[in-house]
Amino acid sequence: MNAVTSLPRDVALGLYRTLYLARRCEEVIVRIYPDDEMKTPMHMSMGQEAVSVGICKALAGNGDVIASYRSHATYLAHTEDHRSFFGELHGRTNGTADGKSGSMHLADIPKGMLGASGIVGAGIPVALGAAFANKQQSPGRVVAVFFGDGAVDEGAFWESLNIACAMGLPVMFVCEDNDLAVHTRVSDRRGYSSLPDVVRRYNCMVLEDESNDVEAIYRLGRYAIEQMMSQKTPAFLNIRTYRYLEHCGTAPDTDAPYRKAAEDAFWKGRDCVAMQRKRLLEGGVPESEIVKMERAIDADIEVSVAAANQAPHPGQDLLYRGVFHEAS
Ligand SMILES: Cc1ncc(C[n+]2csc(CCOP(=O)(O)OP(=O)(O)O)c2C)c(N)n1
Ligand SMILES: [Mg+2]
DSSP, X not given: OOTTOOSOHHHHHHHHHHHHHHHHHHHHHHHHGGGOXXXXXXXXXXXXXHHHHHXXXXXXXXXXXXXXXXXXXXXXXXXXXXXXXXHHHTTOTTSTTTTXXXXXXXXXXXXXXXXXXXXXTTHHHHHHHHHHHHHHHSTTOEEEEEEEGGGGGSHHHHHHHHHHHHHTOOEEEEEXXXXXXXXXXXXXXXXXXXXXXXXXXXXSEEEEEOSOOHHHHXXXXXXXXXXXXXXXXXXXXXXEOOOOBOSSBSSBOTTSTTXXXXXXXXXXXXOHHHHHHHHHHHTTOOHHHHHHHHXXXXXXXXXXXXXXXXXXXXXXXXXXXXXXOOOO
């Protein structure tokens, strides 16, 4: 690669590959959701993928992840497993939870994807428990918990931040700040002007990004992990981003009253997938190589969709599997 990226070629390509995978999976969801084979509500990541991809890749296989209910990009970035993803969305037994969880409760415990929840902010206290376990049993392992700016309006966030700071837990709090809780802006919801400034009053490293650029977010994540390990503190990352589609569902709602045309144009002008593709091309990666990779991903996703459609729905025998912890 030349000066347009300071990352090794394989890392820069890997970031693009995963961004493309997440984007493409959701484009396929948009196409097939009207078939009504997927009964789950959809909270789409489209537009926001750089946050999950940058941070999950920064963990470099040595971290656990908890997603918000807007979990598609986080699940795919951390596991890269679109077979179980589509299986789950289709409610089939080849899904990650035998088809019982749907879009908002994706998890893959062996891979460190510890879960997601339809309850806003619910994953944040859970991350503290996982981080406490890591501190005791797996030093150097970080938990990244993703949540929206809306979750910050809850006590669960502030209580968790407080305890994580008091105990020096290896938690990376990642706020996917799209400025919206459903249709309500941050400025209409908060009695303070700068969240990062408030969090800085805690014993916590605070980092911010407004670029929507996967490489910038990846670097931020790497830096945060290094600092967390040396300073024994948690980190709070406020990452500005933008949701392309409606709050819940697969349609664009660009004309809705809460949307702003200038904001839409601004963020779509810095689309994370397009930015990284352009960077690769300018760095000398042949377009034919990129297209070959894209077509291979496209074809593989279609295999996942076909496999999901062919797999059985869960029967009564699976009703309780994975629901209760079985004591050993
Ligand atoms: C505890 C709780 N309160 C309220 C809701 C209803 N609700 C669903 S999504 C949402 C907004 C969340 O916004 P944010 O956390 O910023 O996530 P985003 O949709 O922007 O990704 C609310 C209030 C809920 N699911 N859980
Ligand atoms: Mg939000």
